[in-house]
Each structure stands twice: as structure tokens, then as C-alpha cells.
Amino acid sequence: MDFSLSEEQQLLKDSVQRFVREQYPLESRRKLVATDIGYSEDNWAKMAELGWLALPLPEEYGGIGGGPVDTMVLMEEFGRGLVVEPYMSSIIIGGGFLMAGGSDKHKTELLPKLGAGELKLAFGYAERQSRFDLNDVECKAEKNGDGYVLNGHKGVVFHAQTADKIIVSARTSGGSRDADGITLFLIDNNCSGLTRRDYPTVDGLRASELQMDGVTVGAEAVLGKVGGGAALMEEVVGQAIAAICAEAVGCMDVLQETTNEYLKTRVQFGVPLSKFQVLQHRMVDMFMECEQARSMCYMVTLKIGDEDPVERAKSVSAAKVQIGNSGRYVGQQSVQLHGGMGMTDELHVGHFFKRLTMIDTMFGNKDHHLKCYADL
Amino acid sequence: MDMHFRPEDLAFRAEVRQFIQANLPGDLADKVRRGLHLDKEDFVFWQKKLNGQGWFAPHWPVELGGVDWTPTQHYMFQNEQVEGYCPPVIPFGVRMVAPVIFTYGSDEQKQRFLPDILDSTAWWCQGYSEPGAGSDLASLQTKAVRNGDHYIVNGAKTWTTLAQYADWIFCLVRTTNEGKPQEGISFLLIDMKSPGIEVTPIITIDGSHEVNSVFFTDVRVPVENLIGQENLGWTYAKFLLLFERSNSLSGGLKQQLRRLRGIAEQELTGGEPLCADPAFAAQLAGYEVQLRTYEFLELRTLGNSRPGAEASYLKIIGTDLQQMASELTLQAVAYYGNPYIRDALVHGYNEASVGPDYAAPAAPQYFNYRKTAIYAGSNEIQRNILSKAVLGM
Numbered sequence: 194m195d196f197s198l199s200e201e202q203q204l205l206k207d208s209v210q211r212f213v214r215e216q217y218p219l220e221s222r223r224k225l226v227a228t229d230i231g232y233s234e235d236n237w238a239k240m241a242e243l244g245w246l247a248l249p250l251p252e253e254y255g256g257i258g259g260g261p262v263d264t265m266v267l268m269e270e271f272g273r274g275l276v277v278e279p280y281m282s283s284i285i286i287g288g289g290f291l292m293a294g295g296s297d298k299h300k301t302e303l304l305p306k307l308g309a310g311e312l313k314l315a316f317g318y319a320e321r322q323s324r325f326d327l328n329d330v331e332c333k334a335e336k337n338g339d340g341y342v343l344n345g346h347k348g349v350v351f352h353a354q355t356a357d358k359i360i361v362s363a364r365t366s367g368g369s370r371d372a373d374g375i376t377l378f379l380i381d382n383n384c385s386g387l388t389r390r391d392y393p394t395v396d397g398l399r400a401s402e403l404q405m406d407g408v409t410v411g412a413e414a415v416l417g418k419v420g421g422g423a424a425l426m427e428e429v430v431g432q433a434i435a436a437i438c439a440e441a442v443g444c445m446d447v448l449q450e451t452t453n454e455y456l457k458t459r460v461q462f463g464v465p466l467s468k469f470q471v472l473q474h475r476m477v478d479m480f481m482e483c484e485q486a487r488s489m490c491y492m493v494t495l496k497i498g499d500e501d502p503v504e505r506a507k508s509v510s511a512a513k514v515q516i517g518n519s520g521r522y523v524g525q526q527s528v529q530l531h532g533g534m535g536m537t538d539e540l541h542v543g544h545f546f547k548r549l550t551m552i553d554t555m556f557g558n559k560d561h562h563l564k565c566y567a568d569l
Numbered sequence: 570m571d572m573h574f575r576p577e578d579l580a581f582r583a584e585v586r587q588f589i590q591a592n593l594p595g596d597l598a599d600k601v602r603r604g605l606h607l608d609k610e611d612f613v614f615w616q617k618k619l620n621g622q623g624w625f626a627p628h629w630p631v632e633l634g635g636v637d638w639t640p641t642q643h644y645m646f647q648n649e650q651v652e653g654y655c656p657p658v659i660p661f662g663v664r665m666v667a668p669v670i671f672t673y674g675s676d677e678q679k680q681r682f683l684p685d686i687l688d689s690t691a692w693w694c695q696g697y698s699e700p701g702a703g704s705d706l707a708s709l710q711t712k713a714v715r716n717g718d719h720y721i722v723n724g725a726k727t728w729t730t731l732a733q734y735a736d737w738i739f740c741l742v743r744t745t746n747e748g749k750p751q752e753g754i755s756f757l758l759i760d761m762k763s764p765g766i767e768v769t770p771i772i773t774i775d776g777s778h779e780v781n782s783v784f785f786t787d788v789r790v791p792v793e794n795l796i797g798q799e800n801l802g803w804t805y806a807k808f809l810l811l812f813e814r815s816n817s818l819s820g821g822l823k824q825q826l827r828r829l830r831g832i833a834e835q836e837l838t839g840g841e842p843l844c845a846d847p848a849f850a851a852q853l854a855g856y857e858v859q860l861r862t863y864e865f866l867e868l869r870t871l872g873n874s875r876p877g878a879e880a881s882y883l884k885i886i887g888t889d890l891q892q893m894a895s896e897l898t899l900q901a902v903a904y905y906g907n908p909y910i911r912d913a914l915v916h917g918y919n920e921a922s923v924g925p926d927y928a929a930p931a932a933p934q935y936f937n938y939r940k941t942a943i944y945a946g947s948n949e950i951q952r953n954i955l956s957k958a959v960l961g962m
Contacts, residue, residue, distance in 0.1 A: 194578075194641055195571045196869050262570045453960050473956035474949070480960060481882050488865035495572040511858045567854035 196491060198266065206266045208243060213274030219541045222397070225277055230355050231399035232277045240278065241310030250288055254304035261432070265439040265494045272443025275541075275548055277397055279313060279352035285436045287314025289429035290360050294377060294417030303358075315356035317347030317403050318426065325557035327362070327426045328372045332405065334363035341365070341415075343378060343386075343408040353401035354391040356382055361405070362422055375422035378414045385409070396547040431509045434556050435497045438490040438516045441552045442483070444545045445520060448527040449483045451542065452476065455531055472530065479523050486519035507569050510562040517559030520549035572868075574641065581638075582645045589653035592618045598654040600916045604828070604930040606777075607656055609692070609734045615656045616663075616689040626663050626687055633671055633679070634687050640871040644817055651820030659731065660816070662686040662693035666739045669756065669805050673797040682737075682758070696726040696740035696759070696783060697806070704950050706741070707750040707803065711785060713742035713757060715792070715799075720744075720757065722765075722788040728944070732768050732781040735761050741806055744799050756802035758794040765789075773940070775933035776911060810946065811880055818887035819864040825894040826860060829853070832901045832927050843901055856893055863890055878959045881951040888941035888948065899935040902928040909933075 198206065216236060225233050240246050249264050250256025257263075264285065271280065288307055291299055291314075306312035323329035332345025343363050353359055358379050367374025380387065386408040391401045417425045453476055456467040466472055493512035499505045524546035528535035535542050553559060574582075597611060619625040627643060629635030638646070650657075658664070667686050670678055685691035702709040711724025722742060732738065738759050745753035759766070765788040770778045796805055833844035833853065843849050863886055870879040899906050905924030912918050913929045922929060942948045956962040 194574060194868060194871065198570065453962070456962065467956075467960075467962040470953070473960070473962050474952040476960055476962060477882075477952040477955040480955065481886060484882065485862045485866060485886070488869055489862050491570065491869065492572075492861065492865045495570060511861050514855070514858045515862050563851055563854050563858070566858060567850040 198262070202263060202266050205248075205263060206270060209245070209267055209270035210273075212239070212243070213270055213276065217274035217276060219544070222275055222277065222544075226393070226397040231393060231397070232279065232355075236278050237310055240280070241308070245280075246284055246310050247308030249284065250304050250308045251292065254300050255308050256304065257308075261435060261494045261497050264432075264436050265490065268436045268439035269443040269490075272440035272548075273447050275397070275444070275544055279315070279355065281433065281436065281440075282315045282352040283307070283313045283356065286316045286429060286433050287356075287358075287360065289432050290314075290316070290377065290416055290425065293428050294425045296413070298413065299379070299416070312358070313352070313356045315350055315353040315359045317350040317353065317359055317361040319348045319350075320346060321348055325561040326370065327430060328375060328423050329370045330362050330364045330375050331369050332361065332363040334365050334376055334378060336365075337409060340409065340411040341376075341378065343380070343405045343410065345405055347403040347405075349394075349400045350403055351394075351398060351400045353382070353389060353403060354399050358382060359403070360416060361403070362426065365420055367420075372423040374420050375426070376419050377416040377422040377425060378410055379416055380405075380408055380410055380414060394551065396551040397544065427506070430556050431505065432497055434509050434513050435490075435493045437552055437555055438486075438493055438512050441516045441520050441549060442487050442490045444549050444552070445483045445486055445523045448523050448542060448545050448549075449476075449479050452479065452527045452530050455534075466530075475526055475530065479526050482519040482522045486516055486523075489515040503569055507566060510557075510566040510569070513557060513562040514559045514566065517553040517562070520553055521559075524549040574645075578639070578641050578645060581642050582649060585646055585649040586653065588622060588624075589649065589655060592622075593653060593655055596916065597656065601654040601656055602828075603916075603926070604934060605916045606914050609731075611656050612659050613689045613692075616658060619658070620688055625658070625689075626667065628664070629667065630671065633683060644867075644871055647817045648820035651824050654824075659692070661695050661730070661735075661739075662689075662691060662737075664816075665695060665809050666693050666737075666758070669739070669796060669809050672808065673756075673805050675793075677793065678758075678796070691736045692731070692734045694729050694732040694735035694738045694761075694783075696729060696738045698726065698728045700725055700727050700782075704947055706806075707754065709741055709743060709754065711740065711742050713744050713755060713790070715744070718792055720790045720792060720795070722757070722759065722785045722790055724785050726783040726785075727780075728771070729768075729781045729783045730779055732761070732783050733770065733778070737761060738783065739796075741802055744802075751803040753800055754802040754806070755799050756796040756805045757790055758796065759785075759788065759790050763788045763790065773937065775936040776909065777933065777937060779937075817867055818883070818891070819860070819867050822860055822863065822887065822890050822894065825891065825898070826857065828927070829894055829898045829901060832898060832925075835925065835927075836901055836903065849901070852897060856890070856897060859893075860890055863887060878955060881946075881954045881958075884945065885942075885948045885951050891941050892938050895931075895935040895938040899931045902931045906932040906935075 244257055245267060247256045248259040248267060252258040291303055303312060318327055320331055334341040334343050345363065347361055358381055361378050361380060362375050363378060364374055365376040386406050388404045389401045391399065394400050456472055456476065457465050459466045489512040493508050496505060496508035527542050528546055531542050534540050600607060616625055623636060626634050627636040627638055627646060631637050663686055667683060670682050697706060699709050699711060711726065713720040713722045738761055740757045740759055741754050742757050743753050744755040747753060765786040767784040769782045771780045771782060772778055773780065833849065834842050836843040838846050844853065867883060905928035908923040910923060913922055914933065
């Protein structure tokens with residue numbers, strides 16, 4: 194049992210910290226968020242150059258071969274900077290699907306490009322009726338010669354606008370909520386029959402609604418087994434949850450540190466706010482939430498590769514519940530303790546609060562995962 | 570990062586398990602499992618067994634009878650004891666006063682007191698709180714006035730756990746009223762058989778007799794029973810409190826959860842087991858998530874160098890969880906939380922139980938566990954400590 198970072202992981206941490214410090218003052222981020230694509234292609238190229246895009250990808254396909262702990266280190270620092278580049282969509286999820294379900298051809302052709310920053314991916318899974326159930330899929334994929342024709346709608350697909358290819362879930366058989374019969378397809382963003390409505394999200398990212406009307410794909414577009422998409426999604430989304438927990442921990446730590454600092458400098462009634470016991474105790478509760486969130490982040494990172502599928506699923510859901518609860522408390526209290534300043538767009542506190550709030554909705558909120566946990 | 574235990578740790582765990590199986594009688598384990606009342610003999614029996622193996626005081630220095638274990642092994646050892654339903658070690662001697670004696674005591678004091686603690690001949694209790702000094706411990710008023718070779722002690726201590734069994738009490742006493750309140754406190758070891766000591770029971774809301782009042786009227790205490798220097802007792806007291814708050818709780822919490830789960834599987838609601846009821850299942854799952862979080866919080870702190878602050882937040886979160894589990898257990902047994910038959914809480918009760926036998930301790934334990942957020946420095950005091958020590962407020 195050892196919770197320390199290796200020398201390489203520490204170096205990675207230092208290097209991401211430096212990037213965030215230099216490239217991500219709030220003003221720079223504000224400018225990026227206001228652009229058409231919502232992030233910086235220069236930053237993306239720099240991430241490729243620094244080896245971060247290739248970090249979790251296998252060495253035989255030009256990757257670095259990093260593990261979940263490396264991803265955690267990187268994502269935590271991204272969380273501290275509120276980084277808006279499509280790392281989660283493209284590398285964690287897109288790369289995750291290619292590694293877990295891609296054919297040799299997919300891997301040979303796409304993984305090196307992904308790691309080099311020459312290819313971006315997105316993942317469309319949510320539908321209007323599905324809420325958080327990955328297996329509630331009404332999009333249809335009908336057999337068409339060797340290939341398929343796809344029809345249906347996918348909602349809130351993060352970073353679809355700038356993705357070269359999009360992974361979508363569609364039903365090849367079974368009823369609309371069956372786990373069996375879901376297939377994953379890799380479709381081109383500019384393919385005929387696909388229309389996209391792009392928009393910004395409340396926390397500064399980009400997402401799209403996708404409408405597929407007769408999108409025609411060949412057999413080579415299938416990722417993994419036909420009808421076996423549910424297991425593949427569970428695996429990759431589990432990894433994404435572990436990564437987003439780390440991002441959330443980074444966000445929470447920033448809020449906890451800056452709120453503590455603020456209470457020591459803000460003077461009211463002739464004394465710093467930090468002298469009021471009611472605020473001291475609130476701060477301690479925030480600190481304890483941060484520590485608990487970090488514990489669960491370590492836990493899920495270390496258990497994401499567990500052989501026992503029940504233990505793996507429990508770890509994922511438990512972590513998501515704790516992160517949701519802690520993120521809510523730390524976010525809300527940071528705004529509260531900053532008073533009116535916490536309400537302003539000018540201060541970074543509100544931006545972290547918004548990101549944490551939206552992280553809870555990603556891949557199932559705390560209520561959803563509590564129910565998953567109870568059912569396991 | 571790696572969360573696997575090393576092979577030598579796993580071998581160690583197997584050895585502990587085997588020892589418990591071979592040495593803990595079934596009826597004693599059963600008492601612990603069912604949450605029944607334990608007698609002094611039960612505690613002493615198990616402590617002597619552990620001592621026979623050299624495992625009673627593992628955290629002591631090796632030359633005094635401790636064991637050279639890694640933090641992981643200490644953690645495993647505590648957890649295995651709980652998993653195996655061993656009676657808990659009574660901490661006042663071995664875990665609390667002993668570290669003060671071997672850290673600040675004289676050689677004579679070490680030779681005189683440590684062997685009796687090690688073989689459980691001497692039962693210790695803790696004289697800290699007073700009727701007028703709870704969270705504000707430094708305001709304590711029990712007086713010790715030097716008179717030749719003796720101190721003359723007058724005053725009262727309260728909430729003294731298991732003082733009814735005690736041979737010795739370690740006491741914080743006031744030796745001067747000058748300077749800050751903390752600067753006039755001394756640490757005295759007092760023989761409970763001394764003339765002038767009176768112990769009276771305090772019955773708590775669960776109906777049990779765990780704590781007592783201890784009154785001192787002109788009690789004569791030889792000066793050689795003073796630890797360290799006069800008026801420096803506050804330093805020793807704070808040192809001791811770290812040990813009081815640094816017990817691993819996750820093993821006990823998991824045991825509480827196992828009991829609760831078992832009950833929720835047997836209780837019925839609408840013809841279905843209670844654990845399948847959505848409202849109860851959600852509460853149970855929420856509790857399990859928090860317990861898993863706590864467990865990893867504890868594991869992270871193993872062998873860390875900041876025991877003070879960590880001890881405080883582990884105490885807050887751990888005792889919250891103890892209370893939550895006892896509350897869920899009481900909810901789970903529904904109407905059968907009502908019957909209160911004192912003898913049913915003692916092993917060997919021969920009459921048929923009223924309702925399921927797991928229901929009898931549910932309400933008393935719920936009421937008793939309200940103490941956990943109050944004792945060893947209330948959870949509000951822990952937050953004061955954290956805001957100063959960690960957050961620098």
C-alpha cells in the first residue's frame with residue numbers, strides 16, 4: 194500500500210503545473226472560451242509536443258503507455274486550471290474506445306494520429322429520453338449490405354464541433370433499454386446525413402446536438418462487437434469517471450485554498466473573517482470534503498483495473514457519489530464565503546463552482562450512481 | 570501508487586487471524602458480535618492472551634515490550650481484531666498513560682508502572698474532565714497542594730470511564746493559579762485505593778454504567794507520582810490526546826455495517842426484505858459510500874507525519890459514521906427498538922427474546938453512541954484545532 198507518486202509522475206505533475214500557470218490565467222481562458230471553437234489549437238499542439246496526448250496510449254501505437262495514476266495526475270492539474278481543451282472527449286474517451294474496442298486497423302491508423310494531435314474524437318451517447326442510462330438507446334442502426342444506416346438524435350456531445358470522427362451508440366437489435374443489441378460506430382464528422390447544432394456550455398466548454406438522418410457507414414465503422422457496445426461503454430466510461438474525479442479534486446482544492454486565503458484578508462467588524470468560529474468550522478468542513486474527495490479519487494484510480502467487475506463498478510459509482518457531494522458542498526460554500534464577490538463573473542470562484550456543478554452531471558449524477566451502487 | 574499489500578503483510582495478517590482463531594473462545598466472540606455487555610474479566614482475559622503473544626502493546630518501544638511493525642501491520646492488526654470479534658483493548662493504560670510514562674516519566678516510574686500495564690494487573694482510568702471543565706479542559710480546578718513528600722488533592726473528576734474497575738487514575742490537577750490556566754496544571758498518578766477517593770456511578774441515557782464521578786477529599790499522593798515537572802502537565806496531556814484520537818475506526822465501522830446489513834436482509838417491509846426498499850437501500854448505499862471514503866482516508870494517513878491534524882478529521886468523520894450506523898440500525902428494527910429488557914443485553918440471558926435478538930441492543934447503542942461526537946474533545950473542538958493547525962485561521 195503506497196499512495197506516493199513516482200519520480201516520473203512527479204515530473205509530469207510539475208510540467209502540467211507549469212503549463213497551467215503560464216497558459217491559463219483566468220483572462221486567457223476567458224478569451225479562449227469566447228472563440229468559435231472554444232479552446233486553443235496551439236495549446237493542443239503543445240500538449241501533443243509534451244507527450245500528454247499520447248500519455249495513456251499504448252507504446253506499440255506511438256503512445257507513452259501511461260496508466261490510470263498518470264492520467265489522474267494530469268487531470269487534477271487540468272482541473273486546477275479549468276483547462277478547456279478536449280482532452281477528456283478525445284484522449285480519455287476516444288482513445289479509450291479505440292484501445293478497448295478498435296480493430297487492428299483502427300489502432301494502427303488512428304492511435305498514432307490521436308497521440309500526435311492530428312486527430313480528434315468525440316463521443317455521442319445521451320439521448321433526450323435516456324437521462325443517465327447509457328443503455329437507453331433509441332438511435333437505430335439498420336443493416337445495409339455489409340454496412341449500416343444510422344438514424345436518430347444524440348444530445349450534448351462534448352467537443353463534437355472540432356472532432357474529426359465521432360463515436361456514437363446505436364441500436365442494432367433489442368428493445369430500447371436492453372443492454373444487449375447496442376453497437377458503437379465511428380462516423381466521420383463531415384459525413385452526409387449528419388447535422389450538428391453547436392453551442393457553448395455553462396461552464397465554458399463546447400457541445401453539440403447531433404441529428405443523424407440516413408448516415409451510411411461500412412462494416413469497418415463498427416467499434417468492438419456488434420451488439421456488444423454496453424460492456425465497452427461501461428469500461429471506457431468507468432475510466433472517464435476516474436479521470437473526471439481527478440479533475441474535480443483539482444477544482445475543489447483551488448476553491449478551498451483561495452477561500453481560506455480570502456477569509457484571512459477580508460476584514461469585517463474590525464477583524465479578518467477567519468477569526469469567526471462559524472466560518473472556521475465551515476472551512477474545516479470544506480477541507481474535510483476535499484480530503485474525502487481525494488481519497489475516493491485515489492481509490493477509483495487504483496481500482497479501475499480491478500479484475501472483479503462488481504468491485505470495479507462499485508468503486509466507480511462510490512467515487513462519483515462522493516465527488517458529487519463534495520463538489521457541491523465545496524462549490525456552494527466557496528461562493529457563500531466570498532459573499533457578493535463570489536457571485537461575480539470577474540472572480541475565478543464562480544467558474545470553478547460552475548465546472549464542479551456540471552461535473553456532477555457528467556456520466557451520471559450522484560443520485561444515479563447511488564442507485565447504481567445500491568443495485569450492485 | 571499501489572494499493573496492494575506486500576506478501577509479508579499478507580502473511581502477517583494470516584498469522585494474526587490464526588492466533589485469534591486459536592485463542593478467542595467462541596462464547597466471548599459471540600458476546601462481542603451481538604453487542605452484549607462485556608465484564609472486566611472479558612477484557613482482561615483477552616488482553617492477557619495478547620500479552621502472552623507479545624502483541625498487547627505493539628506501539629510501545631521494542632525494548633519495553635513493543636513490536637517493530639510497519640504502519641500497515643499495525644493497521645491490519647487492529648482490523649483483524651475487530652473482524653474476529655475480539656473484545657476491544659481498554660486504552661487508558663496501554664495506549665494512553667503508558668506513552669506518557671515512557672516518554673516523560675522517570676526510570677523508577679517506568680519500572681514501577683509499565684509491567685503492571687503490560688500484563689493487565691493494573692486497570693487505569695483517565696481523570697481529565699471536571700464538572701466545570703469540559704471542552705475548556707484547561708479551566709480545571711481539582712487542586713493539588715504540596716505538603717512535604719505528598720500532594721494533597723481535593724476536587725472532582727467526571728465522565729471517568731470504567732473507574733469502577735480501576736486500580737489507578739491519571740489526573741490533571743491544578744498546582745498553581747498563576748499565569749495562564751494551561752501553565753498551572755500537573756500530571757499525577759493516583760492510587761484508587763487511597764483514602765478520600767469516592768467513585769459514584771453515572772447512568773447514561775442508554776441505561777448503562779460506563780462512566781463515573783470521582784471525588785477527591787484530602788487525598789494524599791506521594792510526590793514520586795508526579796510525571797515530569799510540576800506545572801508542565803498540559804504538555805503531557807496534549808501528547809496523550811493524540812493517542813486518544815488516533816485509533817483506527819474503519820474495522821469497527823465495517824463490523825457495524827455487517828450487522829446492519831444482516832438485519833436489513835431479515836426485516837421485511839411490504840413482503841420484501843428491508844434492504845430492497847428503495848428509501849432504505851439509498852440510505853444504506855449512501856452510508857457505504859461514506860464508509861469506503863473513510864477507509865481510504867485512513868489508509869492514506871498510514872505512516873504519515875502529520876498525526877495531529879489527521880487524528881482530528883478522522884475523529885470527526887469516523888464518529889459521524891458510528892452515529893449514522895447506529896441510527897440506521899435503530900430504524901431497521903422498527904417497533905422492536907422499543908422493548909428494553911436490561912438482562913437481555915447480558916450474555917447468557919435464558920428467557921426467549923422479545924422480538925428478534927438483534928433488536929435488543931439497537932436502541933441502547935444508538936443512545937450510547939451520541940457520546941462519540943462529544944468525548945475525546947468534542948467534534949466542535951476538533952474543528953477548532955483543524956482551523957488553527959491546518960488552515961492557519
